[in-house]
Amino acid sequence: MTTRIFLASTLYGAVTLAAALDSGCFAPTDRRLLVVANNAATPETTVPLDRMPGFERLRPRFDSVLSWNEAIAPFHPGDWSPRADDVPLWERYLRLLWGLGEGERVELAVESIQVAPALTLARLFPDAPVDVYADGLMSYGPTRVKLDPLVGERVRRLLHLELVEGLRPLLLGEFGSAPEVVPAEAFRKVVDELAADEPPGAGDETAAEGGALLLGQYLSALGILSPAEEEALHLRMVRGAVARGHRRLVFKPHPVAPASWSRALEREAAALGAELTVYDRPVLAEVLFGRLRPALVVACFSTGLFTADRFYGITVARLGTGPLLDRLTPYQNSNRVPVTLADALLPDLESGESGEPGEVGEVGDLAGLIGAVGFAMRPQVRPDLRPVAERYLSAHLDARTRRYFKRRRLTVLGLPGGVPGGLRVPRGALARRLVRRARRLRRALVRAS
Numbered sequence: 001m002t003t004r005i006f007l008a009s010t011l012y013g014a015v016t017l018a019a020a021l022d023s024g025c026f027a028p029t030d031r032r033l034l035v036v037a038n039n040a041a042t043p044e045t046t047v048p049l050d051r052m053p054g055f056e057r058l059r060p061r062f063d064s065v066l067s068w069n070e071a072i073a074p075f076h077p078g079d080w081s082p083r084a085d086d087v088p089l090w091e092r093y094l095r096l097l098w099g100l101g102e103g104e105r106v107e108l109a110v111e112s113i114q115v116a117p118a119l120t121l122a123r124l125f126p127d128a129p130v131d132v133y134a135d136g137l138m139s140y141g142p143t144r145v146k147l148d149p150l151v152g153e154r155v156r157r158l159l160h161l162e163l164v165e166g167l168r169p170l171l172l173g174e175f176g177s178a179p180e181v182v183p184a185e186a187f188r189k190v191v192d193e194l195a196a197d198e199p200p201g202a203g204d205e206t207a208a209e210g211g212a213l214l215l216g217q218y219l220s221a222l223g224i225l226s227p228a229e230e231e232a233l234h235l236r237m238v239r240g241a242v243a244r245g246h247r248r249l250v251f252k253p254h255p256v257a258p259a260s261w262s263r264a265l266e267r268e269a270a271a272l273g274a275e276l277t278v279y280d281r282p283v284l285a286e287v288l289f290g291r292l293r294p295a296l297v298v299a300c301f302s303t304g305l306f307t308a309d310r311f312y313g314i315t316v317a318r319l320g321t322g323p324l325l326d327r328l329t330p331y332q333n334s335n336r337v338p339v340t341l342a343d344a345l346l347p348d349l350e351s352g353e354s355g356e357p358g359e360v361g362e363v364g365d366l367a368g369l370i371g372a373v374g375f376a377m378r379p380q381v382r383p384d385l386r387p388v389a390e391r392y393l394s395a396h397l398d399a400r401t402r403r404y405f406k407r408r409r410l411t412v413l414g415l416p417g418g419v420p421g422g423l424r425v426p427r428g429a430l431a432r433r434l435v436r437r438a439r440r441l442r443r444a445l446v447r448a449s
Contacts, residue, residue, distance in 0.1 A: 002105040003031040005098075005128075006062065007121055009039050009077075011052050011284055012303075013111050015194070016133055018058050019186035020159050026131070029107065032061070033098060037068040037077045037117045046255075053283055054194030064098075068117055071097060077117040082124065090124050111135050113155065113172070114144045122151045132172060133182075134160035136303030139169040140370055141337030142378040142385075147175075161187060163306040164341060167367060170374045174381055184311050191286045198287055211248035212241040213292060215285055215299035216261070218254035224324065224335065231261050233320050235268050237298050240319060240349035242272045246296060249276040252285060289314060298349055300324070301335070301342035309346075317349035318342045322403065331409050332377045340373055340404050363401050368392035376409050393417050 004026065008014040014034075020026060040046040049055060050065050059065060068077055071094065082090050092102075100106060106128040110118035113132045122130055132155055139160045152175040160169055162181045169179050214237045220227045234251070241249055251265050262278040269276035279288065285304035289297070289312040297308040297316045301324070308314040321343035328336050344363045363369050372392040375385035393416040397405070402417070411418030 001101065002029045002107060003033060003100055004029045004107040004109060006032065006034045007037060007110040007118055008034060008049060009037040009111065011049060013133065013135060014049060014058050015187065015190050015284065016161065016182060017109065018061055018190045020133060020182045021061050022190065023183045023186040025159055025180060025182060031063045034062040034065045035068050036065060039078045043069055047282065053281065054197050057193040057197060066098060079116065081116055081120045087124060087126065094124060109133060113151065114147055119151065129156055130154045131157050131159060134158060134169065134171065137163060137306065137338035137341055138334060139171045140164065140167060140341060141334060142170045142374040142382050143172055143174065144334050146381050163303065163310060167370065170370065170382065188311055191284065192290060194284065195287045195291050198283060198291060210295040211250055212246040212296040212298060213288060213294040214241065214249060214251045215297065215302045215304050216251065216253040216257055217300055217302055218257045219300065224327065231264060233300065234261055234265055236350065237319055238265055238268050238276065239272065241296060241298055242274045244296065247274045249274055250279050250292065250294065251276055252279045252288060255282045301339045305342060305346055316346055318346040319349040325403050331406055336377060337370060337373060344369065364396035365392060369401065369404065373404055376405060376413060379413055389415055
């Protein structure tokens with residue numbers, strides 16, 4: 001008997017899983033268990049995935065829906081990982097809790113394999129083969145950590161939506177995992193199921209008159225922007241949409257964003273002679289694309305910009321990506337590839353750029369650009385990308401593309417575009433003795449003071 005355990009923490013991920021199941025990406029098994037995880041900082045105060053609007057449409061695809069939070073309570077899903085010696089005990093506990101026989105074969109389908117809870121679940125079933133499904137634009141970036149081979153070598157496939165036509169994901173490429181595209185038609189069909197349960201409400205008339213949809217991302221919660229800077233970015237979205245001739249706007253805030261931001265946007269729109277409606281129900285942006293059919297979708301670097309264009313044929317525009325490329329720290333920040341893709345492929349709202357995504361801003365070879373950025377981010381994880389990075393930087397590094405790289409980073413890695421001659425760091429026994437001597441002198445000075 002074989003049971004496949006699916007792990008999901010977001011509605012977007014659950015919809016992607018449902019689309020993969022509907023399109024035959026998974027071979028039949030005796031049972032399908034969906035384990036939902038609430039990774040919010042305070043899970044007790046947020047709505048879990050299995051109680052979100054539209055989830056009941058997804059539930060029949062699984063034989064049972066289980067809670068990861070309840071299984072490991074009182075530990076937090078995003079922080080907890082068992083000690084190595086305790087793994088066999090935890091596996092027996094989960095098999096008993098979830099009705100899995102001792103000899104029953106288990107297969108896993110998880111998201112974000114490099115962090116908990118997906119990594120934790122993979123460790124607790126050490127013999128289970130693993131399929132990974134991608135969370136939006138993150139799949140095009142390299143794996144965030146050097147994954148334990150005992151986990152990475154078990155990953156068979158990376159299931160992902162083709163958000164950028166023809167671009168191969170870098171995620172898990174170091175293990176030779178085969179990328180497999182989840183059909184866009186299946187994804188849209190599942191989204192339409194969720195939209196059927198969405199009651200009439202705010203924003204319907206706006207869309208009917210060719211309005212603009214503005215997507216908030218709550219970047220300040222990630223430490224990328226300050227709250228004041230993010231509010232200013234939203235205000236620029238309003239001004240940019242109005243400047244393009246849109247007088248009816250819908251703002252979809254992040255579910256945990258401050259309500260004061262929405263009120264500020266309403267006042268700004270009114271001052272510009274436009275009407276702004278806040279759509280604060282916790283639904284997928286894709287549900288609104290199909291339901292409202294806006295004439296324009298605006299965001300910073302949201303995955304929703306790419307689904308709006310690729311799957312719904314809606315005009316999109318990005319805003320604020322240039323400063324973000326400079327602000328993301330460290331360079332290895334996992335948002336760097338999504339920001340790079342949005343900046344390189346999508347028209348800028350305020351500059352008046354127009355046209356199809358991919359035609360704005362010539363960056364040369366897109367796969368080469370992402371390969372070069374991926375190597376600069378994680379050279380220890382993807383050393384095989386060095387030749388790609390060298391070729392791209394030698395041929396395409398100019399005023400337009402330099403924004404995607406840091407000169408210091410290129411210098412440290414010895415790549416084209418760095419400081420001539422590089423930063424030569426002395427190595428060897430003599431250098432180590434000098435460093436130790438300097439540390440002893442510093443400690444002596446501190447004690448003397």
